[in-house]
Amino acid sequence: xxxxxxxxxxxxxxxxxxxxxxxxxxxxxxxxxxxxxxxxxxxxxxxxxxxxxxxxxxxxxxxxxxxxxxxxxxxxxxxxxxxxxxxxxxxxxxxxxxxxxxxxxxxxxxxxxx
Amino acid sequence: xxxxxxxxxxxxxxxxxxxxxxxxxxxxxxxxxxxxxxxxxxxxxxxxxxxxxxxxxxxxxxxxxxxxxxxxxxxxxxxxxxxxxxxxxxxxxxxxxxxxxxxxxxxxxx
Numbered sequence: 001x002x003x004x005x006x007x008x009x010x011x012x013x014x015x016x017x018x019x020x021x022x023x024x025x026x027x028x029x030x031x032x033x034x035x036x037x038x039x040x041x042x043x044x045x046x047x048x049x050x051x052x053x054x055x056x057x058x059x060x061x062x063x064x065x066x067x068x069x070x071x072x073x074x075x076x077x078x079x080x081x082x083x084x085x086x087x088x089x090x091x092x093x094x095x096x097x098x099x100x101x102x103x104x105x106x107x108x109x110x111x112x113x114x
Numbered sequence: 115x116x117x118x119x120x121x122x123x124x125x126x127x128x129x130x131x132x133x134x135x136x137x138x139x140x141x142x143x144x145x146x147x148x149x150x151x152x153x154x155x156x157x158x159x160x161x162x163x164x165x166x167x168x169x170x171x172x173x174x175x176x177x178x179x180x181x182x183x184x185x186x187x188x189x190x191x192x193x194x195x196x197x198x199x200x201x202x203x204x205x206x207x208x209x210x211x212x213x214x215x216x217x218x219x220x221x222x223x224x
Contacts (some may be wrong), residue, residue: 004157033212040122042203042214043158050210058211090157097210099146099165105157 001026004106006091012112013081021076021109023091029104031097032074033058034066036087037108043090049074050097081113122201124219133191135218137204142185144206144213149178149189152201152217161189161202196222 007022025032033048035058045058049068063085065077074093078085088110094103127133139147145166150158164171164178164187171178177190187204199222204215 035214040216042216043205045211045213048210056210059213092157097207097212099163099207102160103148103212105159108157 003027004091004093004104006089006106006109008109009107010110012114013078014114015082017081019078019081021078021089021091021111023074023076023106024072025074025093025104026072027093027095027104028071029093029095030071031095031103032068032091032093033103034064034074034076035090035092036060036085037090038087046076046089078111081111083113085111086113087111122217122219124221126221126223127194129194129196129222129224131194133189133194133198133220135189135191135202135220137187137189137215137218139185139187139204139206139215141206141208141213142182144208146207147178147180147187148205148207148212149176149187150203150205150214151198152203154200158203191220194220194222196224198222 004025030051034046035043044060047066049055088108090108091106092103094101148163149161152158162173175192179188201217203217205212
């Protein structure tokens with residue numbers, strides 16, 4: 001199993017550009033989520049999905065869209081990048097969000113918006 | 115290098131000593147709690163979790179204690195090793211979401 005994979009590893013955007021961060025898992029997990037991590041802060045939840053076709057907002061959803069057309073993939077779209085979106089983005093998955101169901105994190109995407 | 119955690123509280127311990135990392139949580143309705151370890155440049159890694167109806171749970175070299183009265187969680191690491199150096203986060207489940215704390219950096223000195 002490859003686990004949770006994220007692409008790209010690094011990205012530089014100009015203000016106003018759009019892009020999609022890719023996330024995929026091969027563990028047949030139902031629950032997937034996106035977090036951002038800023039210096040000196042913990043992870044903040046952007047969006048999550050409890051299964052294919054179902055998505056919901058987390059703590060900081062503004063400026064981001066997600067979709068979940070398959071169990072495996074959960075892309076995160078930045079509609080019009082802003083410098084405030086400079087951060088490290090982590091995707092995570094677990095079978096379900098419940099105790100004794102470990103959540104696995106991807107290696108992260110480091111995004112800089114100029 | 116990794117810029118995350120520049121302003122995090124830091125715990126410095128000597129190799130072989132025990133470490134205690136603390137966390138305050140906010141939601142008394144959270145039904146379980148998790149500790150994660152994050153090494154520089156990597157994603158968080160699960161360490162141990164505990165259900166809200168438990169006070170203590172032990173793993174390999176780690177123990178999590180839960181005090182619901184004061185909404186406090188702690189992670190104890192026995193015989194701390196250099197490989198334990200990382201940032202440690204607690205998280206609580208709020209329905210379908212995990213809410214993370216700000217983290218503590220653990221530095222282990224020889």
